């Protein structure tokens with residue numbers, strides 16, 4: 022049994038320690054908001070937070086997480102920056118198909134956690150690991166700036 | 173507001189069975205509205221046609237004939253229906269249409285299909301009529317109760333008003349009084365000046381659940397007892413399974429079953445991780461078949477040879493042969509590679525098959541085909557196949573195919589439990605139906621700074637011949653010639669012909685931008701070459717040829733002005749223009765790019781001016797053009813699928829690259845106000861970006877790019893002013 026702290030709840034899962042967190046979330050726990058895009062840390066669709074820091078869950082063995090708090094898209098509204106980012110995303114109509122957006126929102130929230138007023142270079146550095154096939158990047162940039170300004 | 177689980181065929185189908193008797197076969201003749209449902213005194217739901225249901229609690233349910241894949245069509249369709257219905261927009265509830273060609277066929281294609289940027293074009297009038305007919309019935313019901321002339325009533329936000337007497341009634345209260353009324357065949361439509369919703373940037377209805385992980389895509393389906401599978405099809409197209417050694421895979425924890433079919437092997441497990449581990453542990457010997465030796469070189473050799481043949485004439489004006497024999501003949505050939513779709517949501521399909529039923533969870537652009545393919549494989553009648561069409565994590569044409577459904581149903585035939593079949597990204601890239609390779613040969617003659625002779629030969633696969641055979645007539649693929657046969661320039665002597673050439677090994681399919689992608693790239697690149705030959709500015713040269721295309725002239729002028737066309741730029745930077753009339757929309761695009769000494773390209777800015785007729789939701793149109801431009805830039809800068817020994821060589825995002833945020837230019841989209849019928853928009857940006865960028869790179873470096881993706885080695889070390 023592996024114990025995980027996910028969005029504030031303790032969950033015990035009976036899975037091999039080398040199983041990536043992504044599949045534990047999706048297939049074992051039914052938290053399907055975190056997405057599979059590539060499986061090789063190239064697209065960012067599977068991004069979650071460990072203690073507020075963004076990680077690609079598709080390559081993260083669940084046995085290595087330990088005590089660290091996992092936050093997924095389902096729990097991000099509970100964090101102040103997460104709620105701001107979600108609101109800006111809707112206000113600016115960032116989203117198209119939406120499949121990449123769980124990961125985009127997780128990466129953007131993590132950016133605001135460490136850089137409250139990001140400039141374009143900060144945004145590029147923090148968000149370049151997240152692919153959006155629908156091409157919503159122009160609005161992602163704007164929405165991050167708007168969220169940073171909001172109180 | 174959108175309930176993804178409300179897409180099941182059951183309840184919706186029941187509603188229409190009830191309506192069915194009154195509807196009869198009317199729909200089969202095209203897209204007529206049914207007469208009012210034969211209702212009786214205990215009518216609890218007002219369902220005047222296939223698109224609208226109003227219950228006595230006032231809930232207005234709008235049925236979405238087109239699928240949402242990020243293009244905002246749910247909101248757009250709801251706006252059109254609600255506009256003519258005069259419903260309160262914040263109270264509408266959306267429901268995906270069940271598979272039913274008779275009720276929901278796309279009027280253009282006669283089957284349920286979302287594609288070719290045609291949703292608004294095809295459904296604009298039918299949806300307005302559906303809304304207007306329902307509204308007329310509600311007005312008639314209230315006028316009867318009040319014993320007044322219906323013409324003296326008006327509607328607003330879900331209520332009927334009789335101003336003279338100060339009376340009003342909600343649509344909900346009128347539901348029971350609609351029994352026995354017959355919908356007018358040709359209800360009066362609002363004049364565009366009276367639109368309240370259309371033309372506003374209303375908030376999208378599908379997005380709130382996309383910021384919190386709640387939205388359910390096909391890949392998120394979790395029916396009770398679901399098992400998880402992943403698969404490997406023969407890496408060589410057309411190959412078969414030879415021998416499978418599963419001794420190691422079988423013993424892995426979580427692996428439940430190995431399914432070996434004629435053309436693929438799948439591993440079923442307790443979760444995707446077990447399935448993947450199992451698949452990797454298999455030792456599979458393939459019988460590679462006739463394509464085992466095919467390489468990209470073979471593909472290009474065959475295509476180039478085919479392009480030397482005479483094609484089938486798609487359009488002929490004046491005397492092209494004569495005009496091309498006088499003066500200097502300018503010739504160029506352009507080539508486009510295979511492309512994969514790489515939708516963010518990898519291909520997947522969940523199936524629960526029992527002895528007498530088949531339930532499918534999937535995201536599909538062709539709902540009735542999804543149902544039909546399952547019926548064919550299982551032998552079950554259509555009504556035993558329930559398709560839950562979930563939201564789509566990117567379509568771009570990929571989900572116009574049903575191969576993923578075909579494979580999943582065949583796997584499900586071997587599995588006792590519901591099974592979710594998820595492709596790895598590698599499988600997704602290597603078993604796509606690819607945007608075909610194309611070769612375009614163009615030649616022209618000039619006189620007095622104008623084009624006098626023009627010949628365009630398009631050579632490539634016919635997707636239409638496979639996908640919609642009745643539309644493939646007399647050797648002409650209407651998609652492959654789109655935007656070439658109807659070239660907007662006023663050229664007195666012109667000939668366009670098409671050579672169908674199916675590439676070896678590779679299956680081909682529709683890809684965002686479809687035929688116009690190829691043609692607009694070739695034509696707009698060639699126009700730039702001709703402008704230089706004529707010694708004219710590329711904007712002025714085009715403008716002078718647009719005498720018969722005033723809408724295009726207007727967007728050209730707007731884009732040029734907004735982009736600062738003609739303003740000086742620093743060395744190594746250039747601007748390029750491209751025009752198009754594809755999908756019923758008129759677009760001019762200016763790209764501004766910089767090329768460094770190593771040949772690396774930085775796209776700095778893109779300005780598009782767009783006339784797409786009446787705009788239902790301006791912000792959605794802007795978003796589609798922005799996203800489409802980025803899709804097109806990705807193709808121009810990186811996109812290429814190659815094959816070696818019959819195998820696709822790319823596999824994932826490291827070798828099939830996507831544009832990322834740090835390479836994304838500033839994008840400006842300017843809409844022209846228009847009262848013309850709406851045009852299509854979803855694919856336009858994708859078509860616009862590559863030629864605009866290629867022309868900008870020429871302006872920056874003097875290097876003409878006639879193939880995509882852009883070959884940096886041609887640009888490297890280039891000394892420029």
Ligand code: FES
Pocket residue numbers: 056057058059060061062063064065066067068077078079080
């Ligand atoms: S799925 Fe993890 S980065 Fe793509």
Ligand code: FES
Pocket residue numbers: 116117118119120121122152153154155156157242516565566
């Ligand atoms: S919104 Fe579709 S991939 Fe980003």
